[in-house]
Amino acid sequence: MGDDKRAAPRVSPKQPLPSLDKWGPELARSLLKPWQTVGSITGSALGRAAEGLRTPPPKALSALGSIANPGDAPASITVDAHLHRNFSKLMDEHLQEGSHERGGTLVWSHQHPGLYLVNDGRTRLGNTFVTDLQINGYHELKGGFHTHLDTNTGDIDPRTNPKGLIATSFGGADMAWIINNKLDVNVLYTGGDKDFMLLRTGATPSSVDHDQLKAEYMAEHTALEEGSRRQNAAEASQALNHKYAKKLGFALYEGKNGNFERVEPPP
Numbered sequence: 001m002g003d004d005k006r007a008a009p010r011v012s013p014k015q016p017l018p019s020l021d022k023w024g025p026e027l028a029r030s031l032l033k034p035w036q037t038v039g040s041i042t043g044s045a046l047g048r049a050a051e052g053l054r055t056p057p058p059k060a061l062s063a064l065g066s067i068a069n070p071g072d073a074p075a076s077i078t079v080d081a082h083l084h085r086n087f088s089k090l091m092d093e094h095l096q097e098g099s100h101e102r103g104g105t106l107v108w109s110h111q112h113p114g115l116y117l118v119n120d121g122r123t124r125l126g127n128t129f130v131t132d133l134q135i136n137g138y139h140e141l142k143g144g145f146h147t148h149l150d151t152n153t154g155d156i157d158p159r160t161n162p163k164g165l166i167a168t169s170f171g172g173a174d175m176a177w178i179i180n181n182k183l184d185v186n187v188l189y190t191g192g193d194k195d196f197m198l199l200r201t202g203a204t205p206s207s208v209d210h211d212q213l214k215a216e217y218m219a220e221h222t223a224l225e226e227g228s229r230r231q232n233a234a235e236a237s238q239a240l241n242h243k244y245a246k247k248l249g250f251a252l253y254e255g256k257n258g259n260f261e262r263v264e265p266p267p
């Protein structure tokens, strides 16, 4: 399902941490100068506003780390073409092999301002991509990317389930990972009809109990799969992603081909 606690949390969840209300804007200020062009993830809502004002290019990425509330996050986000190519290449590899999640680390480069994927590759642990958060000193950690590949054996109709693949969204461990590693973005590509993105906001807690969140999520996921309105893994995870995004103060996006729309909270 995704990153587990072996994804090297650098900060113990038990350790007291500064409030995100302070941390977010400070991080953003420390990362971004007012004149910097921030184009790796482009927020169209901010982009339109910028065009209207004839101000410098859209700065959606500057929003990473400084979004006060989920409702302040961009209504739509387009991933830069080079990132989408890298994400798609990893998804294609996963599709061809059929096992072993792919992924990588998203970093901000100060030398060549923009968001880049580093430490990318194939997990050795089957359905758990362990993100390598060791990066060089020129880069700033921003988040992670990984792939999910699931099939819905109950639906083999190619019209409703192309390739027999479904879009399974973030698991509880994926959410705990972004929170406890103090990261701003988690991008997920699937073999199904949708990809997903989570942005941390000022409303997101500074830490969570990884094991508890994972267990709680799994119990709810199982209940949805076994309930009277039985849901497959994609439906169950997507429903739970809305619920947990609200609970954990994330902005949640769905999309395809690198174009994402905010679905929680809806714009």
Ligand SMILES: [Zn+2]
Pocket (backbone or CB within 6 Å): 001, 002, 003, 146, 148, 170, 171, 174
């Ligand atoms: Zn995952």
